[in-house]
Amino acid sequence: MTDYRQAYKTIMDDHFPETMTITFGHQTLVYRKRTWKILDEGELIEKGLRYGENPGQEAALYELVNGNLVLGECKFIEPNKGLVSALSEENLLQFGKHPGKINLTDVDNALNILRYINRKPAACIMKHNNPSGAAYGETIAEAYRKANMADRIAAFGGCAAFNRPVDKSLAEEIGRNYLEVVIAPEYEEGSVDILRQWKNLRIIRLDRIDQLEKYRNLRFVDFKSLIDGGIIVQQSPLNIINSKDDLKPATAKYQGKEYRIERLPTEREYEDMLFGWGVEQGITSNSVIYVKDGVTVGIGTGEQDRVGVAEIAIFKAYTKYADALCFQKHGLPYKSLEMEIAKGKRPLSDKEEIDQQVREKKGNLIGSVMVSDAFFPFRDAVDVAIREGISGIIQPGGSVRDFESIQACNEARPQVTMVYTGQRAFKH
Numbered sequence: 001m002t003d004y005r006q007a008y009k010t011i012m013d014d015h016f017p018e019t020m021t022i023t024f025g026h027q028t029l030v031y032r033k034r035t036w037k038i039l040d041e042g043e044l045i046e047k048g049l050r051y052g053e054n055p056g057q058e059a060a061l062y063e064l065v066n067g068n069l070v071l072g073e074c075k076f077i078e079p080n081k082g083l084v085s086a087l088s089e090e091n092l093l094q095f096g097k098h099p100g101k102i103n104l105t106d107v108d109n110a111l112n113i114l115r116y117i118n119r120k121p122a123a124c125i126m127k128h129n130n131p132s133g134a135a136y137g138e139t140i141a142e143a144y145r146k147a148n149m150a151d152r153i154a155a156f157g158g159c160a161a162f163n164r165p166v167d168k169s170l171a172e173e174i175g176r177n178y179l180e181v182v183i184a185p186e187y188e189e190g191s192v193d194i195l196r197q198w199k200n201l202r203i204i205r206l207d208r209i210d211q212l213e214k215y216r217n218l219r220f221v222d223f224k225s226l227i228d229g230g231i232i233v234q235q236s237p238l239n240i241i242n243s244k245d246d247l248k249p250a251t252a253k254y255q256g257k258e259y260r261i262e263r264l265p266t267e268r269e270y271e272d273m274l275f276g277w278g279v280e281q282g283i284t285s286n287s288v289i290y291v292k293d294g295v296t297v298g299i300g301t302g303e304q305d306r307v308g309v310a311e312i313a314i315f316k317a318y319t320k321y322a323d324a325l326c327f328q329k330h331g332l333p334y335k336s337l338e339m340e341i342a343k344g345k346r347p348l349s350d351k352e353e354i355d356q357q358v359r360e361k362k363g364n365l366i367g368s369v370m371v372s373d374a375f376f377p378f379r380d381a382v383d384v385a386i387r388e389g390i391s392g393i394i395q396p397g398g399s400v401r402d403f404e405s406i407q408a409c410n411e412a413r414p415q416v417t418m419v420y421t422g423q424r425a426f427k428h
Contacts, residue, residue: 011038011040011045011047011050011051011098012050012051012055012056012058012059013058014048014049014058014059014060015058016033016048016058016059016060017033018032018033019031019032020033020062024069024071027067027068027069027070028066028067029064029066029067029069029221030064030065030066030067031062031063031064031065032062032063032065033048033060033061033062034048034060034061034062034063034085034086034087035047035048036048036087036088036089036092036095036098037089038095038098039095047098048060048061049061049099049100049101049104050097050098050099050100051100051101052100052101053101053102057101059100059101061084061085061101061104062085063082063085063086064077064079064081064082064085065079065080066079067079071235074219074235075219076218076219076220076221076235077215077218077219077220081208081215081218083108083111083206083208083209083215084104084107084108084206087099087104087204087206091204091205091206092202092203092204093187093192093203093204093205094195094196094201094202094203095202096180096198096199096200096201096202096203097200097202098202099181099202102128102129103159103180103181103202105129106126106127106128106129106159106181107126107159107161107181107183107204109126109129109130109282110124110126110131110159110183110282111161111206111209111212111215112281112282113131113134113278113279113281113282114161114163114209114212115212115213115215115216116216116239116277116278116279116281117134117136117163117275117278117279118163118212118213120136120137120143120294121136121137121138121139121140121142121143121162121163121164122134122135122136122137122143122162122163122164123135123137123140123143123144123146123147123148123160123161123162124147124160124161124279124282125147125148125151125154125155125158125159125160125161126158126159126160126161127154127155127157127158127159129284130282130283130284130299130301130302131279131282131283131296131299132147132150132151132154132155132158132299133146133147133148133149133150133151133154133155133295133296133299134147134150134279134295134296135147135150135294135295135296136275136294136295137294139169140162140163140164140165140166140167140170141167141169141170141173143162144160144162144170144173144174145173146294146295147160147295147296148160148173148177149324149327149328150295150296150297150320150324151296151299151316151320152320152323152324152327152333153320153323153333155177155179156177156178157178157179157180158179158180158181159179159180159181159182159183160174160179160181160182160183161182161183161184161209162182162183162184162185162209163185163209163210163212164184164185165184165185165186165187165188166182166184166186166187166188166191166195167188167191168188168190168191168194170191171187171190171191171192171194171195172194174194174195175194175195175197175198178198179198179201180200180201180202181201181202181204182201182202182203182204183204183205183206183209184204184205184206184209185205185206185207185208185209185210186205186207187203187205216239217238219235219236219238220236221233221234221235221236222234222235222236237281237425237427239277239278239281239423239425240421240422240423241274241421241423243274244265244270244273244274246421247265247270247273247394247419247420247421248397248419248420248422249261249264249417249418249419249420250393250397250402250405250406250409250418250419250420251406252397252402252403252406253403254400254401254403257403259402259403259406259407260406261406261409261417261418261419262409262410262415263409263410263415263416263417264417265392265417265419266417268293269369269391269392269417271294272291272292272293272294272368272369272392273369273371273392273394273419275291275294276289276291276296276369276371276394277371277394277421277425279291279296279371280371280373280425281425281427282427283299283301283373283427284301284302284427284428285301285302285373285374285425285426285427285428286302286303286304286305286306286309286373286374287299287300287301287302287303287309287372287373288300288306288309288310288370288371288373288381288385289313289370289371290313290314290317290365290368290369290370290371290385290390291368291369291371292364292365292367292368292369297317297321297363297364297365297368298313298314298315298316298317298318298320298363298365299313299316300312300313300316306372306374306376306377306378306381307378307380307381307384309381310372310381310384310385311384314363314365314384314385314388317363317364317365318358318362318363319334319363320363321358321361321363321364322334322354322355322358322363323335325354325357325358326354329354330350334354337350337351337354338351362388362389363388365385365388365389365390366388366389366390367389367390367391368388368389368390368391369390369391369392369393369394370382370385370390370392370393370394370395371393371394371395372393372394372395372396373396373424373425373426373427374395374396374424374425374426375395375396375397375398375399375402375424376395376399376401376402376405377399377401378401378404379401379404379405379407379408382404382405382408382409383408386408386409386412386416390416391414391416391417392416392417392418392419393405393409393416393417393418393419394418394419394420394421395418395419395420395421396420396421396422396423396424396425397420397421397422398420398424405418406418
């Protein structure tokens with residue numbers, strides 16, 4: 001019988017060169033391939049990435065080691081500022097199954113989010129290069145608990161990144177779940193021993209996480225390869241929203257009439273707007289997310305229409321909230337509860353009680369802030385969110401129908417506030 005699982009254990013040889021040189025006119029960037037000394041079936045070998053997005057795809061990780069690219073008025077990131085690309089054996093406290101391409105792109109995008117929500121202890125759990133949950137906390141352990149419960153099911157097998165050291169309390173929380181990667185700036189004494197109960201867990205220390213604020217406004221060259229071998233090159237985006245002063249109350253003009261949002265955000269809403277816009281930087285577009293009190297409530301990613309992704313994020317908020325309530329009360333997933341009821345092992349009232357709480361709190365969406373990575377072409381997405389009890393919206397603005405969205409917010413009872421960022425946050 002064919003052992004299909006073996007493909008996921010295989011460490012591939014790669015045939016990519018040790019160095020890569022890219023020339024932009026008269027400027028040259030030099031990259032060095034990153035490899036590690038690892039144990040493979042008891043033998044010490046030197047290897048790079050395990051494989052690419054799938055077994056059977058060779059892959060390599062390169063670090064920028066020379067070159068200082070300036071194009072027009074844009075100065076790009078300089079060498080020797082490596083984060084993920086500079087990982088060494090010393091950083092990999094436990095290799096587990098040593099990293100593949102997906103593991104490191106998850107880590108990278110988690111850092112991309114954390115650099116914008118770095119003011120407080122924060123946790124970001126990634127799955128397939130999108131966050132399943134992100135949260136602030138009074139402590140780093142609290143941030144993880146909140147991020148994990150935001151979508152406990154999707155967090156299984158994910159990558160958890162932290163902007164504060166992992167202490168024993170957090171390590172014990174992590175040890176109750178299955179993760180593939182944990183990354184933090186440091187690990188306090190005893191915490192790694194707790195995490196090592198999971199032998200396949202990659203435990204990564206990245207001391208530059210405490211310097212993430214410095215990476216907030218650094219651009220890098222973003223490459224997109226085409227199936228014909230061509231390449232599209234672009235500047236990486238910059239998040240221009242640094243404080244509530246960068247957000248503008250929604251206004252619009254239509255057929256000579258001016259429309260203005262009637263209620264300004266509260267301080268709590270501003271906090272959630274800034275947090276949500278930071279998380280939005282790491283989400284595949286077309287996207288809409290909902291955040292509340294520094295935690296993601298529902299995350300909708302990668303959809304083709306905006307009202308559709310707004311509805312998907314609402315659906316996820318309801319289902320994830322039901323699962324969280326069920327797990328907290330009964331210690332099992334909501335779907336498992338349904339199965340046990342179907343088999344006559346539990347009373348139907350257990351499910352009905354949870355369903356009633358979810359309906360009453362509308363999936364915990366009441367009082368949340370809606371975050372959209374692009375403007376609303378129609379007011380339909382705004383209307384569906386208002387029906388769920390949101391209190392605020394942050395979006396780029398710029399639609400010819402912005403006035404309709406403003407009207408929807410002003411007509412709502414209680415009124416909904418809305419601000420513009422003045423920039424789109426697409427991520428493809």
